[in-house]
Amino acid sequence: MTSIRPTVPAVRPYFWRRLAAEFLGTGLLVTVVVGSGIAAQRLSPGDVGLQLLENSFATALGLTALILMLGPVSGAHLNPLVSAADWLLGRHTNSGISLADVGAYVLAQCAGGVGGAILANAMSDTSTRISTTERITGGHLIAEVVATAGLVLLIFALARTGHGILAAPAVGAYIGAAYWFTSSTSFANPAVTIGRMFSDTFAGIAPGSVPGYVGMQTIGAAVGIAVLLALYPRAGRTADDVVIPRHDTVSS
Numbered sequence: 419m420t421s422i423r424p425t426v427p428a429v430r431p432y433f434w435r436r437l438a439a440e441f442l443g444t445g446l447l448v449t450v451v452v453g454s455g456i457a458a459q460r461l462s463p464g465d466v467g468l469q470l471l472e473n474s475f476a477t478a479l480g481l482t483a484l485i486l487m488l489g490p491v492s493g494a495h496l497n498p499l500v501s502a503a504d505w506l507l508g509r510h511t512n513s514g515i516s517l518a519d520v521g522a523y524v525l526a527q528c529a530g531g532v533g534g535a536i537l538a539n540a541m542s543d544t545s546t547r548i549s550t551t552e553r554i555t556g557g558h559l560i561a562e563v564v565a566t567a568g569l570v571l572l573i574f575a576l577a578r579t580g581h582g583i584l585a586a587p588a589v590g591a592y593i594g595a596a597y598w599f600t601s602s603t604s605f606a607n608p609a610v611t612i613g614r615m616f617s618d619t620f621a622g623i624a625p626g627s628v629p630g631y632v633g634m635q636t637i638g639a640a641v642g643i644a645v646l647l648a649l650y651p652r653a654g655r656t657a658d659d660v661v662i663p664r665h666d667t668v669s670s
Contacts, residue, residue, distance in 0.1 A: 433519075439492035440523050441530040443484045447496055448534030448613035449541075450480035455621025456542040469620060470597060478594025485586040497607040498524040499639040503570055507643065507654040514654070524609070531613025539617055549615050549622025553602065559634045561600035566638030567645065568592065569606050574646050578653040608632045 454476035458469040485494040493515075495501045501515065501523040508514020515523070539546045572592055576585050596604030605611045605623070611631050614623045623631065646653050 433522075436492040436519075437522055437526045439488040440495060441526040441533075443488040443492070443494055443496045443530070444527040444609050444613070445530035445534035445537065446484055447477075447481060448531045448610055449538045450484075451477050451610065452535050452538035452614060452617045452619065452621045453541060454480075455617075456538065456544060456619050459620040470603065473621065474594050474597035474603075477597070478590040480590075481593055482586045482590030485589060489586070492523075495523060496527065496609070497569075498527055498609055499566060499570065499607070499635060500573060501527070503574065503639055503643055507574065507646075509654075511654050527609035528612050531609040531611075532616055533613075535613045535616040539619075544617075544619065546616055547618040549618045549624050551618070551620075551622045551627075552624045553627040554630050555601070558602040559630055561602035562605060562631050562634035563638040563641060565596045565600045565602065565604040565606040566635040567642035568596065570639050570642030571646050574643075574653050575650060578646075578650040578655075602631070605631055606635060606638070608635055611635070 451473070455469070455473045457476075458472035462468040462472065481496075484496065488494045488496075493504070495504065498520075501520045504514040505517055505520045506514070509517075536546050538544075569589070569592060572588060573585065576582055576588060581588075593604060593606070596606065605614070608631075611623060611628055614621055615625050615628060616622075
């Protein structure tokens with residue numbers, strides 16, 4: 419897999435499409451997470467294990483579909499830490515997105531996450547309220563480091579080894595599994611974490627828990643990058659091929 423970076427004038431007319439894809443994709447991801455969480459809570463009251471199974475299964479499938487749908491437009495980062503890692507790894511070889519693009523991506527992703535939660539609440543006839551679900555424990559914070567490190571390592575390892583075509587099912591499968599092997603149920607995404615504040619349901623997270631989660635996710639991303647570079651020293655050369663190689667000249 420190779421990445422051919424066009425000149426800036428050729429890219430910029432399509433920049434709004436990339437932002438729209440990141441906004442839409444992150445929003446729909448949060449809609450899937452929150453909407454399936456609300457449905458699980460209603461369909462399986464009193465059975466938290468079954469609720470988690472329903473929520474994780476829907477999220478894994480939804481994330482896979484979103485990556486396939488939006489990857490060719492923006493790369494389907496759908497996660498501020500993936501965008502930041504793309505820039506960090508590719509900055510020496512000019513193979514990642516620019517720092518300015520990272521800032522724009524992050525704003526679009528976070529706005530999308532909030533909008534996705536509001537949409538899920540509206541579809542479920544649930545009022546949008548700030549969550550009261552406190553999630554901070556020592557185990558949860560460690561879990562967010564592990565979940566995010568694994569996600570970053572997976573995404574960039576697939577790009578480096580030329581297996582980007584497998585990114586959609588692999589990332590979906592990883593997040594679905596991480597719902598179960600991490601005590602935090604694998605948020606692993608600051609934009610999704612912020613969005614889930616706006617749902618006082620099974621899938622929500624209280625504002626007081628958000629800074630700790632985002633901080634641990636950032637540490638996890640750094641750990642993932644460190645392990646990636648230890649295993650694949652030249653991973654930066656394929657930074658722009660994550661999560662799916664985007665095509666700036668995609669036609670209307």
